[in-house]
Amino acid sequence: MELIVWVDNWQMQCCGDPFSIGSRVSWKLIDADKEWLADVVGAHVADRIDGAEEHHGGSADDAITEGTVTGISAVHCRYAPRPGSADRTRCPVPGSGTRTALTSADGWTPDHGELQFAGYLVELTGVRG
Template identity: 55%
Template sequence: MNTTVWMDSWQMECCGEPFALGSEVSWAVVAPDREWLTKVLGAGTAATVDGVEEHHGGRPEQPAPVRGTVTGISAVHCRFAPLPAEPGHTRHPVPGSSTLTPLSSAPRWHADRGDLRFVGFLVELDAPAR
């Protein structure tokens, strides 16, 4: 069964383990925040995300274990800007600005690309049905 998992950049940078195509992984996942993912990825891609890797807690739901073989990795970058109706320094993802770059491996740290900020990895897994 194919499963798509979102991994936030900060989760990987904090204490994630690098992985590559063909790696066997075991992650705790929670339900995706569709509103935020839609801003970052667009509605079509956000709808494909089955879960979000979470190893820090702080969410009301219990994480579910997902084990599988990595079959696809994309680095996701997007622009951030203040909302027009919200003065101040808080920056938000700019809808439609995301880029997905296929990778063969996911390093612990991944660079920004100019004004495009690295926000996370979109990972495809071949995982047994739960």
């Protein structure tokens, strides 16, 4: 079984363990926020994401998913207030997302100019759980 998992930058920075291609990981997965992710990575990619790694929510009974990391992409995007909105909350700018293949992840991937690091797309194989 194969999965594509979203890992938020802040989740990794707070509580995550670094991983690399070939690492065996054990993660609690929740449903990914595909609406938000569609703005970050595009709807086509967001639809393929199977879950999001989570350290802070859920319950103690949540199952752990184990798998071997076979791909890692750092995701960067621009953030800005939504056009025409009085709310000044900065949101991902649709269509601004980029992906960069990596061999390892520690949560501290640098920004690329105005493109801010948002998180990782991680491909897992040999999934159990």
